Amino acid sequence: MNLIELPTPCLVLDRTILARNLLVMANTLKRLNVPLRPHMKTAKSIDVARMALEGQPGGITVSTLAEAEYFAGHGIHDILYAVGITPQKLEQVAKLNAAGADIIVITDDLDTADAIAAQPNPPRALIEIDSGEERGGLTPDDDRLTDIARRLGRSLTGIMTHAGHSYAGRGVAQMERIAEQERNAMNQAAGRLRQHGHRIEIVSAGSSPTARHAENLSGITEMRAGVYMFGDLFQSEIETHGADDIAVTVLTSVIGRRNGRILVDAGGLALSKDRSTQDAPVDFGFGLALDLGGRRGYGNAIVRKAYQEHGVIEIDPAYPIDLPVGGKLRIAPNHVCMTAAAHDRYFVTEGGLEVTAIWHRINGW
């Protein structure tokens, strides 16, 4: 099967770029002597997980319990569910753990810590630390930190943070500073807890930018990262990877032509309405048009509008797009985690036009 034969819109995954991105991250963290607990929220695929786990201890991170169930069903048991747990979800976790999984939960809440400890077979738990993102978690000096640790009792296995504020960073030097801030917050929190006699085995940090650019990870026992596997326009702009390291694109067909624009069948659903590049150096609208081979043959041809099933590409006058209705091209996504989530499978290539595999995704909740 060839890309040209595929029904559109659909997701194309270039395995050669994926493998390269995985190797870069693995080597980066190897130098710092920290293993990776890959975050499967982006790929949501067992095939990608197996590649990402090569040379790693074997644990993964997930963003939904649907992912947890899916990956446990495929034999991956050490799973960190990196979204604050609720009492109701503890019941779902207990069922999966009873069936053989070993799901680790996170919390930053006193009552939830009690609920975890009150389980008949409490799961391992990490306390969520806010290392600067100001989303979830306690700051390392928060009074509640030791209280939660005490309430968790023997469930307490460590701490975790997500340096998501790295997404507001720009350039390598800033990412290094944010990574160091993340590390310091974690070492401060771990130190306080250890002083109180708590066992802190796991000190889990990460985001793709900080994992990629940290200079020192001493004290951190594992890094979590997900979007680095595929890359996207936004991550390229903040220098998590290069412009040619985007492994996942949306294959689309031309469905209309007008002065200086083409209409394609990849709209807001197939691309997502994510506008993360809006505040980045280059605003890529809803994505950047690439030629069928996935190369930048159309200059700055940007998806300027995205209706539900229609995308409007503004042609770069220096790079005419000479495709008839039905002609195919590809679109690099702004934010691949959002774009991929509308699709239930990847059409895998080895960098060419031939489809060598179809890999499924576990979407939803």
Place this chain on the structure above:
Amino acid sequence: MNLIELPTPCLVLDRTILARNLLVMANTLKRLNVPLRPHMKTAKSIDVARMALEGQPGGITVSTLAEAEYFAGHGIHDILYAVGITPQKLEQVAKLNAAGADIIVITDDLDTADAIAAQPNPPRALIEIDSGEERGGLTPDDDRLTDIARRLGRSLTGIMTHAGHSYAGRGVAQMERIAEQERNAMNQAAGRLRQHGHRIEIVSAGSSPTARHAENLSGITEMRAGVYMFGDLFQSEIETHGADDIAVTVLTSVIGRRNGRILVDAGGLALSKDRSTQDAPVDFGFGLALDLGGRRGYGNAIVRKAYQEHGVIEIDPAYPIDLPVGGKLRIAPNHVCMTAAAHDRYFVTEGGLEVTAIWHRINGW
């Protein structure tokens, strides 16, 4: 089953509001003596289609061939696929039509018209007219109009337009003017084609705002509309319906609390990254928080940030949200077509907390 027991995030569909919205639209068009060809791109559900078709001729509109296949499989055969057809998709249409469907295709392209006419059993075809949206279609005075009609030959069944520029309109008076512009464009195009001896049976127009507010639809043989069934914050702001007419909401759980904000488990995937209210009178961020009963008990508590699986609700100081971690609330969507597409089912209520049915959706392509 009660909403409080559901795993989150998930979609809640209030059947009483849905039924009311359907009735308002049916009555509106009945007065103008024009039948409805409901657009199933929003609901993507056979259960909703059956309700929307009550008292109507029985044809529907779809936005994907996956929808076409699904609805044909459920016995609805008269299906307008309202996205410009490509030669490759004509093959898929031919297969579905051979199996009993009667899919109508649309085009505004000369070569595609030839490809349609060259089919062994050509489907019915409509020429797409641009009535002001400037997305797809030919303007009524375009020279190619009669050429395409000639090429389509006996496939030609009529014309269609989508007055999507109504989404940029504000208020009833403007919508009336846009509806009249839509009607005039269609009558002009139909007139030209009929003068050339072409059979124009179907003159299909629509968008929820113009279907709702048209004063005169003389010459139009059917209206298409979809989002009116569920409603959303954006449609409420442009006065397609009232503020209490939003039938679909996202049920979510509190997963964290901070000064003046709560963190919920409905993020960019569960809500979509749509920001259509950004330019409307009130910017609802990524959605408006409602209480568990779906009522506006939390004032202007707006989802200000949407990460992949985390939403950040800014609490309205006049309406404290006193929910613990695990507490549930609902979020009214900006743009329900986008929000619903991340979910594979509806949990249906009759306005209360009891779940009376589960209805499935056909997502993807």
